[in-house]
Amino acid sequence: MDVEKYLSRIGCSAPCSPTLKTLRHLHLNHLLTVPFEDLSIHMGERKRRGGFCYENNGLFSWLLSQLGFEVHILAAQVKNRFTGAYGPPFDHFIMMVTLDGHRWLCDVGFGDGFQLPLSLETDSPQRQSHGVYRLRAQDNLVFMEVQSRGDAVKPEEDTAWNALYKFTLEPCQREDFRAMCDYHQSSLSSIFFCKSLCSLLLPDGRITIIGRKLIITSLHTEEDQPVKTTTDFTDEEITELLKDKFRIMLPSPLTPKDVDIVLMDESRFACQ
DSSP: OOHHHHHHHTTOOSOOOSSHHHHHHHHHHHHHHSOEEOHHHHHSOOOSSOBSHHHHHHHHHHHHHHTTOEEEEEEEEEBOTTTOOBOOTTSEEEEEEEETTEEEEEOSSSSSSOSSOEETTOOSOEEETTEEEEEEEETTEEEEEEEOTTOTTSOGGGOOEEEEEEEOSOOBOGGGGHHHHHHHHHOTTOHHHHBOEEEEEETTEEEEEETTEEEEEEOSOTTSSOEEEEEEOOHHHHHHHHHHHHOOOOSSOOOOOBOOOOOOOGGGGTTO
16 A cells, blocks of 8 residues: 555645654544445445445554554454444454553544544543543453533533443454454344445534435534434435545445344353
8 A cells, every 4th residue: 555645545644753643633634534434345346435443444553553653453342332232352443552652542443433542541531522532441441432412511420421332452463353344244233234324524523324314413503412414315316425425436326225233142242
């Protein structure tokens, strides 16, 4: 791969020295320019678009390494928003970057997650443009949590926190994720197989397509509460929206998919 072309793709320019300022800039720009999407699963190809965690974070970790950052790949287990149970090991690909002895969590492949690297040196809330996050350590696990929408004005002791995923700090190799990457592309229990989706961070919210629905979330509103609008479209209109809103030119027609997820027996992962 070509570092300069990668940087150009996300609206950055070389040279990029391995500093915290650079890391923050690259992380945010990647989220603003490269969609979180699974369209190749439903079309059988990939051309200059985006991807889900194994692809986006896999590429981003490579870029950081090429620029001189100290990068360690980590494995996370995502919390199922329907059952509350956590997925299997290697469910999610994330990374830790160490700068001057300070550790930072990076993740440009989760979808609606944090916008800037999170410090792993504190369990205090970390406020960003689109939400408030924290990394809570418990035994050998770290829980990545987001503050519930609308709780920003509550005292800290009354705040509700929702875990998005959990992970350990044990370094992994790319090959460790191969089986779960295959699983997410073929299992009736995977959201990526059951639903065609494409999502992109916006300066003031997020735009997402799931199946034939366009979902726009606006964060900075007069009521100071997020506003979400959902609109149904036809197959042809979805193709046009992908071009207009995400700059994705599909080489062949896409049949949007949005079927129910078959919940797996997650009891076998309860002790993980």
